[in-house]
Amino acid sequence: MRWLRYGPDAALVECESLDEMSAVRAVVVAAGLPDLVEVVPGARTVLIAARPGSTGLAQARKLVESAGLESADGGESREITIDVRYDGEDLDLVARTAGITVDEVVELHTGATYTVAFTGFAPGFGYLTGLPEPLRQSRLDTPRTRVPAGSVAIAGEFTGVYPRSSPGGWRLLGHTDAVLFDSRASRPALLAPGDRVRFRRIR
Template sequence: MRLLRCGADAVLVELGSLTEVAAARALLAGLPDVVDLVPAARTVLVSFRPGSPSVAAVRPLLTSADLSVAPAVTGRPVVLPVVYDGPDLELVASTAGVGVDAVVALHSGAEYTVAFTGFAPGFGYLTGLPPELHQPRLGTPRTRVPVGSVAVAGEFTGVYPRASPGGWRLLGRLAAGAEPLFDPHRTPAALLAPGDTVRFEVTG
């Protein structure tokens, strides 16, 4: 673990795993004067109210804690309807050594947790992907991935909240009428937040 000061009122905590990130995030959330917590794959940025003495409490809190076990987090349940007709579905099946139907069953049968968000507004990195579906990114990223594309890469699955370049393997797309992952006119604008649970429901 390494701690880096980010200005007078924030600390970036560098950690070794997603489990440590989740554990550190839960502990830091309990400190007084926290105004923002931003988890990522191996870091947590914690920001405090200006002048808060809690900045000095970050190191002793984390160094005295066991970060090897992530605490249970109660998030909102989210169900996303998916049409599994993505252009990389057969590639994923071939790489996994299973049939296309098995890919769909594995992906839709798991329950996922939003570990952190990033890349684009509303994009959630979801953990809980069955090991058989852990896949490398494409060798050549696409210049445009359609909005609502459901994809996998490494240990994560996720949904593209808007059209953008991307190198994840595409399994399908959100069904018509599905709630958008990001809507600036909605409160909150992002559908997914760290700690939420997600299931994908086969549609069409």
């Protein structure tokens, strides 16, 4: 793990793995340090910003370096269920690649509990960890120029939902009517780092 200065009042923590990043974020968020203004996780980094002139960064670093990150707990997290129609264009491809049936793909995807590790790519897009091993498949060789909003997809170790229509190369399992991002809402993004997510099949 490396701590890099990121301007006068922030630090970028470079982590060895996604799990280590999640543990660092959890420790810092759970502490509720009053002088921290933002904690932004990425795939292998955590950006920590403090109030100018405060000791917030030093406190955060001391906490992280003294914590047992293997047992880090991010405190209370929301549990969100997303209803999905499993009718995606790549459902058969995913089943063939995994060597299982389409129904087994759906059972695996709906049977897991996921954690929002970080957000990015587009407003409201959460990268969800916890994908069962047979569904951990590569992105498409040729990305689509347009993926419809609400598409539920997988790529590598992640699953996620496209919050709006955009290009994309993830494998599509189905779609949901859930609104992932609404700029007019008091909480614009449905998903936030640390949230727990389940997918539920609907017909």
